[in-house]
Amino acid sequence: MQVAPEILSALFDISPSGIAIADEQGRYLQVNEAYCRLFGYSQNELIGQTFGLILLDSDKELEPEILALALNQDQSAPSEWQVKHRDGRVLFVHSAFKTFHAPDGSARILTILSDVTTLVATLRNMQDHELLLRKANENLEEIVSNRTMMLEHANKELARLATQDPLTGLYNRRAFETEAAKAIYTADRHQRPCSVLFLDIDHFKSINDQFGHAIGDEVLQKTAEKIITLLRCSDLVARWGGEEFVLLLPDTPLEQALVVGEKILDAIRSLQLFNTQIQITISGGLVERQLNTPLEHTLQQADMLLYQAKQSGRNRLASAPALPQHVDSLLVAYPNACVSQ
Numbered sequence: 001m002q003v004a005p006e007i008l009s010a011l012f013d014i015s016p017s018g019i020a021i022a023d024e025q026g027r028y029l030q031v032n033e034a035y036c037r038l039f040g041y042s043q044n045e046l047i048g049q050t051f052g053l054i055l056l057d058s059d060k061e062l063e064p065e066i067l068a069l070a071l072n073q074d075q076s077a078p079s080e081w082q083v084k085h086r087d088g089r090v091l092f093v094h095s096a097f098k099t100f101h102a103p104d105g106s107a108r109i110l111t112i113l114s115d116v117t118t119l120v121a122t123l124r125n126m127q128d129h130e131l132l133l134r135k136a137n138e139n140l141e142e143i144v145s146n147r148t149m150m151l152e153h154a155n156k157e158l159a160r161l162a163t164q165d166p167l168t169g170l171y172n173r174r175a176f177e178t179e180a181a182k183a184i185y186t187a188d189r190h191q192r193p194c195s196v197l198f199l200d201i202d203h204f205k206s207i208n209d210q211f212g213h214a215i216g217d218e219v220l221q222k223t224a225e226k227i228i229t230l231l232r233c234s235d236l237v238a239r240w241g242g243e244e245f246v247l248l249l250p251d252t253p254l255e256q257a258l259v260v261g262e263k264i265l266d267a268i269r270s271l272q273l274f275n276t277q278i279q280i281t282i283s284g285g286l287v288e289r290q291l292n293t294p295l296e297h298t299l300q301q302a303d304m305l306l307y308q309a310k311q312s313g314r315n316r317l318a319s320a321p322a323l324p325q326h327v328d329s330l331l332v333a334y335p336n337a338c339v340s341q
């Protein structure tokens with residue numbers, strides 16, 4: 001269907017896109033209102049000028065190439081260009097052109113340009129914002145990850161403080177009770193013997209009095225270190241308080257526990273502390289736990305035996321087989337306790 005010339009003419013006049021018709025030398029023959037508005041020139045100023053007028057200074061030398069391209073191709077693919085407004089502003093335009101060749105060799109190049117400067121600026125703005133957001137997000141992730149690490153570290157530290165004796169690094173009393181409860185549960189389940197040993201450094205007060213509290217602390221640390229070296233991984237050892245240690249030896253009946261206890265007493269006797277200025281001994285109360293009795297009961301028995309060892313002259317172990325849970329008086333509970341020397 002042919003479009004009437006007056007419609008085409010009206011289209012040229014009212015189009016919001018800039019339309020220009022140029023000759024084979026790229027000189028403007030006709031421009032519409034929108035084209036003039038786009039570049040800030042009047043029609044009179046444009047007619048007769050070449051399109052080089054609207055090229056960026058850096059693109060000026062490309063004018064012949066662009067012209068050749070327009071003449072040799074029938075129709076360009078729409079593309080984005082940067083062009084120059086009269087006042088020097090750079091404009092982004094979306095362009096399309098079509099070339100008409102006449103039999104006499106002359107040509108008419110029809111160009112349509114739409115101003116997309118605001119769109120491009122908005123897009124770039126959005127991209128910048130996206131970049132900023134991404135960076136902010138990365139920073140946030142880093143902050144969160146650092147905080148999480150700090151929190152995990154703090155939690156581990158808290159857990160350590162809650163379970164460890166700060167001086168010796170051994171379990172504290174609470175942690176011992178928790179771990180021992182698990183161990184005796186397993187022992188009862190599998191009907192396995194286990195033994196409990198209370199140890200107490202002899203005359204420790206005199207070490208503090210003679211050498212000072214700091215040296216006393218070191219003696220406690222060295223004692224703890226020595227005890228650990230003599231135990232199995234499955235054994236539990238804790239600082240019960242002051243100069244007192246408690247051990248739970250799973251899978252260990254009394255006769256085997258006695259070997260361990262004597263080994264510890266021997267090792268403590270042989271400890272060379274502060275260039276042999278300090279020598280210590282330790283006393284112990286050792287009992288084999290009777291199955292299905294509360295831990296507390298076994299601990300009391302071991303403590304009573306320790307008391308007996310101290311009463312019998314220190315530097316020795318007092319031991320006894322397991323007693324039934326309901327013993328009327330623990331003080332008289334060990335008529336048969338063995339005291340070694």
Ligand SMILES: Nc1nc2c(ncn2[C@@H]2O[C@H](COP(=O)(O)OP(=O)(O)OP(=O)(O)O)[C@@H](O)[C@H]2O)c(=O)[nH]1
Pocket residue numbers: 167200201202203204205206208212213214215216217220241242243310314
């Ligand atoms: N250096 C140091 N001393 C401690 C610590 N905890 C407790 N003590 C001291 O250990 C001493 C224990 O004294 P006593 O309970 O009389 O016992 P002992 O002198 O070892 O005497 P026996 O147990 O009867 O052989 C006290 O002087 C406490 O102050 C500690 O963490 N560091």
